[in-house]
Amino acid sequence: MQLLLRRRSGDGQGETLDHELSGKTLRLGASARADFQLPGLQKEVRVSAGRNAILRLSCRTAALQRDGALVKTTTLAPGEAVDAGGYRFRAFAAPTGFDAGLEITGDANYISVLTAEVQRGIRPWSTRRFSWLAAGLILALFLILPFLAIDNPAVARFTSLPGIPDDRHWSSGELSSVHRAAGVAEDCSACHQKPFEMVRDGVCTDCHQRIREHADVHEFAGLDLPGERCAGCHREHNEPARLVRQDNPLCTDCHASPDAWRDVSDTELLAVHAFSADGHPEFRLSRWVPDGDGAAHGWRLQRTRAAPATLTDESQLKFNHEVHLDRDKVQTPNSREALACASCHVPKDSGEHFEPVRMDTHCRDCHSLNFDPFDPQVELPHGNTRAAFEALEAHFIREFTDPELRAERSVQKPRRLPGKRMGEASCEGSGLDCGLREAASEARYQFAETGCVTCHEVSDTGADTPIDRWFVHPVKLTVDWYSQSRFSHQSHLNLAGRSGDAICLDCHAADTSQKATDVLMPAKDNCLGCHDANRQSVAVDCVGCHQFHRPEGTPSVEVRDL
Amino acid sequence: MLPNIVSYARFRYLWLALLLIAASMALYFSQATDGAQPRNGGTWQGYTLGTLGALLIVWLSLLGVRKRSYRSAMGRVQGWTSAHVYLGLALLVVATLHCALQFGLNVHTLAYVLMCLVVLSGIYGLYVYLALPGSLAANNAGRDIAASSRELEDIDRQISRLAARGDADLSAVVDSALELTRLGGTTWTVLRGRDRSRVRVGSTAVDNRDQSAVIAHLASRVPRASRRREAELLNELLDMFGRRQVLLRRLRRDARLRGLMQIWLFFHIPLTVALLFALVVHVLSVFIYW
Structure with missing residues (x-):
C-alpha cells in the first residue's frame, strides 16, 4: 500500500508536512518500531488498505473513538475520521500514485492524554469478553461435559475428578435416605436411563420386585392402574424427603366417588371422604366361617359390614373370657395371681398381631x-x-x-x-x-x-x-379381624393415664364376655373417639391405617412397563 | 420530583409488579403442603412460576436490545426502563417462590444466585442513577470536561512559562510535577479517587497526592529566596498550583462519580448473559434427567 500521510501540527492551524509511506500494514505510534512517530500515543494504531481507498485502522485494545463509542477496529472512507489518544485521523482522497490518504491532526501532549483518560471513563474488563467467557464456562462445565459423560467413559473419568462438575449437579434435591444406597446414590443413570425420558417403572421394580398393584388390574381393567407411573406418587429429589404420599387425596381422589368408576356389581365399596363419623363407612369385619357342618368343606373368610357386637365368632372354640379374668376363679399356676391379657396374648414383633394362643403353652x-x-x-x-x-x-x-x-x-x-x-x-x-x-x-x-x-x-x-x-370340630381363630387395615398395638399401649389390662379392656370388653362367640373387636366409633378428622383430635391419614399396595393387587412386575 | 423511570406513567409498572407478586404468592400458597410434593418447582404451580420467571428474565434482557434499536415502535425506552426496574425487582420474588427456598450445590441454585447478583447490581445501578447525577452536576458547577481540560491546559502552559523563568532546579521540579500528574489509572484507582501523581525532587520521585508535595516544596523555597523576583515567581507558581489543585480535584471526583455510575454495568451485563445460559442449563438439565 502506498499511503500519503499528511501531518498537521497543533489544532490544524500549524504547518503541514506530507510523508509517503509504503507497506502492507503501517504502524503509527510512540514506540521505536513505529513506521511513523506520533509522540504520546500510548496505543499503537495500525493502518492497512481496504478496497476503494477505504482505510482499515486497528488497535490492540478498544482505543479508537468513533461516534462516541470505543472500538478496536474501524474503516475510514475519504472524509471520515476517528480519534485516538489526542490525535484525529481523517481519511482523504489521495492523488494519483497513492492508494489512500490519511491526515493526522492534534497533539498528544500529556494533558490531552490525561483528559482523554478521564473522558474515557472506567473499563475494568471487556463486558463482551467477560460475558462470553462466563457463558462458555457455564455451558461447558454444567451442561456439555456432564452430558458427554453420560455415554463417554473417558469424559466420565474426567468429570469424576474432585472439583469438576458432573451430572450430580443437575440434581434438584437430595435423594431420600432409603435411596442413598450404593449403586443408586452416586449414579444418576441407575434411574435416569435415557436422556429426556421420564424414569420408567421398570427401574423401580428392578429392586422392588415384590411390590403389588393397588388391586387386580384385570378385574379393574377400566381404571388402567399400571398407567399411573410409580413416580406419579413417589417423587424423588424432594426436600424435605417425601417419598410416600401421606395425604388423603391419594385415596379420596377416587374413593370419594366410587360410583364414578366401580363395577356396578361391587356394592361393597362405599364413598370415603375422611376418617369421621359420616366421612368413612363402618368397618368390615373379617371372620373365618366354617363351610358346612364342622367345617366339612373348609373355611371361608367372610367380611361383613356390621357392628361387631351383632356378629358371632365362628371359631368353634368354647371359651369364657370373664371367668378366666376373674381372680377368684382362675389364677396363674405358680404365683396364684389373676391372669392378665398378656398371659395369653403376646404381641408379635410387628406390633400389630399376636402370637397364636396354643393349647400346649x-x-x-x-x-x-x-x-x-x-x-x-x-x-x-x-x-x-x-x-x-x-x-x-x-x-x-x-x-x-x-x-x-x-x-x-x-x-x-x-x-x-x-x-x-x-x-x-x-x-x-x-x-x-x-x-x-x-x-x-x-x-x-x-x-x-x-x-x-x-x-x-x-x-x-x-x-x-x-x-x-x-x-x-376343627378350630380356626381369626388372626386379622380387619384385614384391609393396619393397626399398631404397640403405639396404642401407652394411652395416657392407663396401664396394663385397662388399656386392652378400653377397646376389647373381655372382662364381661362369657361366650367365645362374642366378637371383642372395637367398631369405628371406638377409633373416632381419638381420631375424628372433624374434631381436631389426633388425626390419621388414610395411609395411617390402609396400604396402597395391597396383597390382592397384581404383582407389578407382571403389568408395568419394564 | 422523582425521575421518570421511577414514576413513569403514574407508577404503572410498580402496580404491574405488585400485581405480579400478589399473583405469584397466591399461586405459591395454593400448593398443597400435604401432597405428593412439598411446595417446590416441580408442582404445576412451581412450573408456572418457573415459566413466568424465565419469560421475565428473557424480556428483561431484551432491554439491551431495545435500547439499541432507535427506530423501534415498541414503546418508549423510558417506559421499558421503568418496567425493567419494577419487573426486575418482582423477578426476585417470583424466582424465590419458584424454588421455594430449596438450595443446594447444583446448577439450579447457580442460576438463582446469578439472578440475585444481576438484580442486586441492578439495584445498585438504580441507586446511582437516582443519587449521583446531582452530585456530578454539583461537582462540575456547570462546566463540562472539555472546558475543564482546556482550563487545565491553560494553567499548565502558564506554569511552564513561569517555571522557565526560575533556576534549573525549580523548573525541573515544576516540570516533573506537571508531567507526573495522573488523573486516571486503573478502574480501582478511579473508583477510589486515588491520586497517584508524583513529583521529582532531586533525584527521587515522591508522592504528590493532591499536588501537596509540590506546593510544600514551593512554599519551603519562599523563605530561602535570595531575590525578590524569585519570591514573586514562587508566589505566582503557588497561586497557579493552588488553582491546579482545585481543578484536578474536580476532574478526579468527576471521573470517580462517573466511574461509580458505570461500574455496575460491567457486572450487570456479563452476569445477565451468564444467567441466560445458566437458565438454559437449568431448564435442560431438569428435562435431561426427567
Whole structure:
C-alpha cells in the first residue's frame, strides 16, 4: 500500500508536512518500531488498505473513538475520521500514485492524554469478553461435559475428578435416605436411563420386585392402574424427603366417588371422604366361617359390614373370657395371681398381631389331658383325635394285660378326683377286651362329658367304633379381624393415664364376655373417639391405617412397563 | 420530583409488579403442603412460576436490545426502563417462590444466585442513577470536561512559562510535577479517587497526592529566596498550583462519580448473559434427567 500521510501540527492551524509511506500494514505510534512517530500515543494504531481507498485502522485494545463509542477496529472512507489518544485521523482522497490518504491532526501532549483518560471513563474488563467467557464456562462445565459423560467413559473419568462438575449437579434435591444406597446414590443413570425420558417403572421394580398393584388390574381393567407411573406418587429429589404420599387425596381422589368408576356389581365399596363419623363407612369385619357342618368343606373368610357386637365368632372354640379374668376363679399356676391379657396374648414383633394362643403353652397348665387317676402323668395328645384314641387303647390294654398292674388296680382304689371318671375296678375277660372296653368308656367320657368337650364342639355320629363315633370340630381363630387395615398395638399401649389390662379392656370388653362367640373387636366409633378428622383430635391419614399396595393387587412386575 | 423511570406513567409498572407478586404468592400458597410434593418447582404451580420467571428474565434482557434499536415502535425506552426496574425487582420474588427456598450445590441454585447478583447490581445501578447525577452536576458547577481540560491546559502552559523563568532546579521540579500528574489509572484507582501523581525532587520521585508535595516544596523555597523576583515567581507558581489543585480535584471526583455510575454495568451485563445460559442449563438439565 502506498499511503500519503499528511501531518498537521497543533489544532490544524500549524504547518503541514506530507510523508509517503509504503507497506502492507503501517504502524503509527510512540514506540521505536513505529513506521511513523506520533509522540504520546500510548496505543499503537495500525493502518492497512481496504478496497476503494477505504482505510482499515486497528488497535490492540478498544482505543479508537468513533461516534462516541470505543472500538478496536474501524474503516475510514475519504472524509471520515476517528480519534485516538489526542490525535484525529481523517481519511482523504489521495492523488494519483497513492492508494489512500490519511491526515493526522492534534497533539498528544500529556494533558490531552490525561483528559482523554478521564473522558474515557472506567473499563475494568471487556463486558463482551467477560460475558462470553462466563457463558462458555457455564455451558461447558454444567451442561456439555456432564452430558458427554453420560455415554463417554473417558469424559466420565474426567468429570469424576474432585472439583469438576458432573451430572450430580443437575440434581434438584437430595435423594431420600432409603435411596442413598450404593449403586443408586452416586449414579444418576441407575434411574435416569435415557436422556429426556421420564424414569420408567421398570427401574423401580428392578429392586422392588415384590411390590403389588393397588388391586387386580384385570378385574379393574377400566381404571388402567399400571398407567399411573410409580413416580406419579413417589417423587424423588424432594426436600424435605417425601417419598410416600401421606395425604388423603391419594385415596379420596377416587374413593370419594366410587360410583364414578366401580363395577356396578361391587356394592361393597362405599364413598370415603375422611376418617369421621359420616366421612368413612363402618368397618368390615373379617371372620373365618366354617363351610358346612364342622367345617366339612373348609373355611371361608367372610367380611361383613356390621357392628361387631351383632356378629358371632365362628371359631368353634368354647371359651369364657370373664371367668378366666376373674381372680377368684382362675389364677396363674405358680404365683396364684389373676391372669392378665398378656398371659395369653403376646404381641408379635410387628406390633400389630399376636402370637397364636396354643393349647400346649397357654391352656395345658390348668387343662391337662390326663385321664387315668392311677397314672396321672399320662396325658392324651392334643389336636389329633385318632392319636388320642390310640393312646387310650394302648394305655388300657397294657394295664389290663399286665397281671401285676391288673392286680394292683383291683386292690387299690385311688382317691376320687373331681372331673375324673372312676375306672372299672375289676374286669372279667381278656386283657384286650377289658382294655378296649375301658378305652371306649373313657373316650365317651372325654368327648361327651368333660375333657375335650370343655373347649371343643364334639359331635356324636352314633357309629359303632369310638374312633368313628366322636368328631371334634376343627378350630380356626381369626388372626386379622380387619384385614384391609393396619393397626399398631404397640403405639396404642401407652394411652395416657392407663396401664396394663385397662388399656386392652378400653377397646376389647373381655372382662364381661362369657361366650367365645362374642366378637371383642372395637367398631369405628371406638377409633373416632381419638381420631375424628372433624374434631381436631389426633388425626390419621388414610395411609395411617390402609396400604396402597395391597396383597390382592397384581404383582407389578407382571403389568408395568419394564 | 422523582425521575421518570421511577414514576413513569403514574407508577404503572410498580402496580404491574405488585400485581405480579400478589399473583405469584397466591399461586405459591395454593400448593398443597400435604401432597405428593412439598411446595417446590416441580408442582404445576412451581412450573408456572418457573415459566413466568424465565419469560421475565428473557424480556428483561431484551432491554439491551431495545435500547439499541432507535427506530423501534415498541414503546418508549423510558417506559421499558421503568418496567425493567419494577419487573426486575418482582423477578426476585417470583424466582424465590419458584424454588421455594430449596438450595443446594447444583446448577439450579447457580442460576438463582446469578439472578440475585444481576438484580442486586441492578439495584445498585438504580441507586446511582437516582443519587449521583446531582452530585456530578454539583461537582462540575456547570462546566463540562472539555472546558475543564482546556482550563487545565491553560494553567499548565502558564506554569511552564513561569517555571522557565526560575533556576534549573525549580523548573525541573515544576516540570516533573506537571508531567507526573495522573488523573486516571486503573478502574480501582478511579473508583477510589486515588491520586497517584508524583513529583521529582532531586533525584527521587515522591508522592504528590493532591499536588501537596509540590506546593510544600514551593512554599519551603519562599523563605530561602535570595531575590525578590524569585519570591514573586514562587508566589505566582503557588497561586497557579493552588488553582491546579482545585481543578484536578474536580476532574478526579468527576471521573470517580462517573466511574461509580458505570461500574455496575460491567457486572450487570456479563452476569445477565451468564444467567441466560445458566437458565438454559437449568431448564435442560431438569428435562435431561426427567
